[in-house]
Amino acid sequence: MMLTDYKIAILGGDARQLEVIRRLSEWDATLFLVGFDQLDHGFTGAKQLSIDEVEPEKLDAVILPVPGTNPKGVIETIFSNQSLTLTKEWLSETPEHCLVFTGITNSYLTQITQEANRTLVPLFDRDDVAIYNSIPTVEGTIMMAIQNTDFTIHSSDILVLGLGRVGMSVARSFYSLGANVKVGARKPEDLARIHEMGLESFNIHELKDHTHDCDMIINTIPAPIVSAAVIQNMPSHALIIDLASKPGGTDFRYAEKRGVKALLAPGLPGIVAPKTAGNILAKVITKILLKELGERSSF
Structure with missing residues (x-):
């Protein structure tokens, strides 16, 4: 046909x-x-x-x-x-x-x-589109991480926020590159899945308690989750990559004021691949x- x-x-x-x-x-x-x-x-x-x-x-x-x-x-x-x-x-x-x-x-x-x-x-x-699309999204995120830091991904402390279709792929890929990955989620089943993947999990409501020594936050949640209170505890060298759809989930105004580099990066597949x-x-x-x-x- x-x-x-x-x-x-x-x-x-x-x-x-x-x-x-x-x-x-x-x-x-x-x-x-x-x-x-x-x-x-x-x-x-x-x-x-x-x-x-x-x-x-x-x-x-x-x-x-x-x-x-x-x-x-x-x-x-x-x-x-x-x-x-x-x-x-x-x-x-x-x-x-x-x-x-x-x-x-x-x-x-x-x-x-x-x-x-x-x-x-x-x-x-659709699950099929989102899962396939997570592949170029992950590659673009890795590219941005390398371009905007002066340290290796390997041995970095990285927080991934959200365990949706993109979050899962991002967490798995950065872990494969040797990063110390923690994943924040809300649902008990997501926290269980993170544990099953061999990664450290935390409740997203406790995010600000996990940012004081992180090198990078990768957000996939389309909600105001990376707030000023969260950014306040971050080291100045840390990087935020926000993959959520516009306007993202990061307080970009406060991040700039605090001197923390924060990048809004929706639509990465259309840019990198x-x-x-x-x-x-x-x-x-x-x-x-x-x-x-x-x-x-x-x-």
């Missing part, structure tokens, strides 16, 4: 979207690219259009960038200077079966898709589209 005659609009995005475009082109989809007018090459079977030139009533799917939209519906367009906004009115013109793909969602995007009665697919809510990150998204999107197409053709 191919995606022949399947019409897809790809609205904005970064280098990861280029891999999505290539993959969908291979599956013979008809693509309408919006926000890619500064690309120095074209794609077979793809048309570069403005948002006003797209005919939404003919679309089977809409693919947004990983960040989705901002709170006002504006879409990131790395390869264009044109402003691009997604509205409920535009979505409402698409067919009822049209799928809307995004990496992550927000209240605006969730609301307009619900009001337009369209199916929103937040890819990063856009080809791999794009392929991860492309494979999952293609799988979902083929399944949806098969279900439609069975009626």
Whole structure:
């Protein structure tokens, strides 16, 4: 089964979207690219259009960038200077079966898709995407740690906050590099899993009691967890790498005042390995589209 005659609009995005475009082109989809007018090459079977030139009533799917939209519906367009906004009115013109793909969602995007009665697919809510994506995230975190310290990861005292899909991969990888890793979590089952992994665990509510001798904090929790009280106890040479989605979970103002380097680093896969990150998204999107197409053709 191919995606022949399947019409897809790809609205904005970064280098990861280029891999999505290539993959969908291979599956013979008809693509309408919006926000890619500064690309120095074209794609077979793809048309570069403005948002006003797209005919939404003919679309089977809409693919947004990983960040989705901002709170006002504006879409990131790395390869264009044109402003691009997604509205409920535009979505409402698409067919009822049209799928809307995004990496992550927000209240605006969730609301307009619900009001337009369209199916929103937040890819990063899927375990497979998040786990695959944790691989380039970890590599990017290691790169940032090396670039922003004057000591080795080996034998460093590192606190990893959160044992989600990214936190688990980060903790395991830094431990493999010889770091002394402690992992902070809240749920009893997560604390048990940390112990099973052979790492030291602590309750996240006791974080400030563990920072006085740490060399690095790597946060994956999208909540204000690395507070001024936490940073106050840290050595001045310590580094904070915040992997949580914007605005992160760190008091960056106080960190700067205290002289502790703190880096907000969401979206690392798109920075350090856009080809791999794009392929991860492309494979999952293609799988979902083929399944949806098969279900439609069975009626």
